[in-house]
Amino acid sequence: MEKVLIIYGSKQGSTAAMAGYIADVLESRNIPVVSKNVFEAKPEELKEYKFILLGSSTWSDGDLQSDFIDFEREMDDLDLKGRFGAAFGSGSSRFRFFCEAVRILEAKLRSLGCRIMLPSLMVNDLERRSEEESREWAAVLADEIEQIN
Numbered sequence: 001m002e003k004v005l006i007i008y009g010s011k012q013g014s015t016a017a018m019a020g021y022i023a024d025v026l027e028s029r030n031i032p033v034v035s036k037n038v039f040e041a042k043p044e045e046l047k048e049y050k051f052i053l054l055g056s057s058t059w060s061d062g063d064l065q066s067d068f069i070d071f072e073r074e075m076d077d078l079d080l081k082g083r084f085g086a087a088f089g090s091g092s093s094r095f096r097f098f099c100e101a102v103r104i105l106e107a108k109l110r111s112l113g114c115r116i117m118l119p120s121l122m123v124n125d126l127e128r129r130s131e132e133e134s135r136e137w138a139a140v141l142a143d144e145i146e147q148i149n
């Protein structure tokens with residue numbers, strides 16, 4: 001089974017927790033996972049994986065979490081054709097650009113040739129359903145990965 005790479009950027013831990021729930025579900029389905037905080041990852045690493053999940057919370061009127069800003073720009077030179085991806089993150093509907101960082105990451109993966117496996121997961125921190133939503137999403141993702149593999 002091909003490994004899944006998860007890279008996440010999280011300021012207060014909500015998106016990091018989502019990455020943990022997602023990894024837990026995938027691993028329970030015998031899908032191997034490598035999960036990294038974006039500050040300890042390099043864009044070139046993405047090429048080594050068939051399955052790529054990117055996660056970020058949203059800040060400052062629709063920006064990526066700060067550790068992800070340079071990383072996303074440095075992804076520009078990558079060719080991700082033949083890879084399969086998805087994006088996730090935590091945000092708050094109190095803000096105008098709800099989960100904009102997740103949209104940015106999904107669009108980035110697409111623009112580099114990566115096929116998007118399922119609609120992005122955008123969790124609203126006001127609803128306090130992050131774990132449930134992350135686990136449900138990861139279960140659908142696991143089905144997709146098993147079919148592609």
Ligand SMILES: Cc1cc2nc3c(=O)[nH]c(=O)nc-3n(C[C@H](O)[C@H](O)[C@H](O)COP(=O)(O)O)c2cc1C
Binds near residue numbers: 100
């Ligand atoms: C100053 C500030 C700006 C924010 N801007 C946005 C925003 O533009 N869009 C959004 O969806 N959430 C926004 N949020 C909410 C955070 O993204 C949300 O609390 C999220 O759960 C944090 O996730 P993290 O712990 O993974 O960093 C903002 C929060 C703060 C405090």
